[in-house]
Amino acid sequence: MGCFGFLKTMMVAFNGIIFLAGAAILGVGIWVKVDSGSILGFLGKIEGAPEELSQILNVGYLLIAIGALLLVIGFLGCCGAVRESKCMLLLFFIIVLVVFIAEVAGAVVILVFRPLADELFAKVGTAAVQNIKKDYGKNADVTGLWDTTMSALKCCGFYNASDFVGSPYYNDKNKQYPPECCPGTNSSCNQTQADSATTITGCFPKIKQLVEDNTVVIVGVALGIAALEICAMAVSMILFCRIKSGSG
Structure with missing residues (x-):
C-alpha cells in the first residue's frame, strides 16, 4: 500500500468514526426533544427561572444539528476518499474549516462573556x-x-x-x-x-468542582479535536491535489 492508499484508508476510518459519532449524537438529541420528562423539560417549567435559561433548553436542537453535521462530514469524507471525488473532498474541507473557525470563535466568546x-x-x-x-x-x-x-x-x-x-x-x-x-x-x-x-x-x-477538577482533560480533548480537524483538512487537500493531478 502506497502513501496515497494509506491516506485513503485513514480518511475512510477516521470519517467512519465521525459518522457513527454523529448518528449517536443525533439519536441523543432526538431523545432529549421527545422525552417530555427529561431534566431539560423540567428546568423549563421552574417557576421564576431566568429567561436566558430557555436558550440552554434548546440543547436538544443543538445536539440534532451537531449530529446531522457530523453525519454529513463523515459521509463526505468516506465517499470522497473511496470514490476519489474532488467535489466531495473539497466540500469536506470547507465544512471542517467552517466548523474549526466556529469552534475558535466560540472559545473566544466563552472567555469574553464568562461573567x-x-x-x-x-x-x-x-x-x-x-x-x-x-x-x-x-x-x-x-x-x-x-x-x-x-x-x-x-x-x-x-x-x-x-x-x-x-x-x-x-x-x-x-x-x-x-x-x-x-x-x-x-x-x-x-x-x-x-x-x-x-x-x-x-x-x-x-458539578462545578467536577468541571474544575477535569479542566486539563477538557482542554486536552478540545485541543485533540482541533488537531484532528487540522489533520483531516490537510489529508483531504492532499488527496484532492493527488486526484486532481491524476497521480493517484
Whole structure:
C-alpha cells in the first residue's frame, strides 16, 4: 500500500468514526426533544427561572444539528476518499474549516462573556432553590427528579442542605432533611446530622468542582479535536491535489 492508499484508508476510518459519532449524537438529541420528562423539560417549567435559561433548553436542537453535521462530514469524507471525488473532498474541507473557525470563535466568546455565564448560573440557582422550597415533598415529579439527581451525584440540594428549609418535605417531616443529605443513613435526618455531613455538598458545587477538577482533560480533548480537524483538512487537500493531478 502506497502513501496515497494509506491516506485513503485513514480518511475512510477516521470519517467512519465521525459518522457513527454523529448518528449517536443525533439519536441523543432526538431523545432529549421527545422525552417530555427529561431534566431539560423540567428546568423549563421552574417557576421564576431566568429567561436566558430557555436558550440552554434548546440543547436538544443543538445536539440534532451537531449530529446531522457530523453525519454529513463523515459521509463526505468516506465517499470522497473511496470514490476519489474532488467535489466531495473539497466540500469536506470547507465544512471542517467552517466548523474549526466556529469552534475558535466560540472559545473566544466563552472567555469574553464568562461573567455573564456566572450571572446566569446565579439566577438559575435562585430559581432552583425556590422550586425546592415550594414543591419538594409536595410535587411528585419535582421530588422524584431531585431525589434521582442527588442520589446519582451524591449531593444535597442545589447549594447545600439549607435549601430544603421551609419546603413541604421539611415541614411535614418535623424539620428533617432528605436521606441524600445524610450519608450512611437510609432515612431523613435532623439539622445536627446534616451539618455534620461535611462530605455532602450541593449539586451545583459538585458539578462545578467536577468541571474544575477535569479542566486539563477538557482542554486536552478540545485541543485533540482541533488537531484532528487540522489533520483531516490537510489529508483531504492532499488527496484532492493527488486526484486532481491524476497521480493517484
